[in-house]
């Protein structure tokens with residue numbers, strides 16, 4: 477698609493992000509959030525401390541977003557974590573891939589050495605295929621850890637990739 481712009485999310489973007497968040501959560505098939513998650517919780521999820529969120533705009537309208545943050549504190553803070561949501565009306569058009577690539581670049585720029593997804597629903601075929609095509613591997617399966625709105629209990633996957641050759645990683649500072 478033409479006229480796609482990825483940029484840091486601003487507080488003024490939240491109403492559009494909230495619409496997408498609610499659509500994604502209402503489907504009950506990809507994220508564990510309750511359908512009645514308050515807006516303030518969603519706002520903190522995207523704009524809390526230490527979080528970099530970016531939105532993607534098509535012709536001036538926000539159609540998707542990602543957030544990048546550390547996956548763990550202290551001795552685990554060289555590993556990033558990220559989340560992605562694309563509006564149901566804008567899926568299958570390459571937006572998720574653009575966001576994924578942008579997020580990987582942003583993580584490298586921020587100094588992260590690896591990225592981990594903790595909770596990819598195993599039945600989420602678009603996500604699993606996208607992350608594998610972007611270099612992630614399934615490193616663990618959490619049996620029946622997600623209660624899918626239509627399928628019942630399904631596995632959740634832990635997916636991981638390094639962001640550069642570990643041989644080139646800087647020596648740990650401490």
Ligand SMILES: CC(C)(COP(=O)(O)OP(=O)(O)OC[C@H]1O[C@@H](n2cnc3c(N)ncnc32)[C@H](O)[C@@H]1OP(=O)(O)O)[C@@H](O)C(=O)NCCC(=O)NCCS
Pocket residue numbers: 500506559560561562563566567568569570571572573574593595596597600601602603605606609
């Ligand atoms: C997962 C998600 C971000 C993908 O975004 P998208 O814009 O639809 O994805 P893209 O159009 O960029 O497609 C990327 C890849 O996904 C895969 N894919 C897309 N739709 C698919 C489908 N219906 N079935 C299987 N694979 C599919 C393909 O491998 C595609 O690769 P391609 O570029 O070779 O065609 C989006 O579906 C979404 O927001 N889902 C709800 C929230 C979610 O699941 N977030 C991720 C949680 S881990």
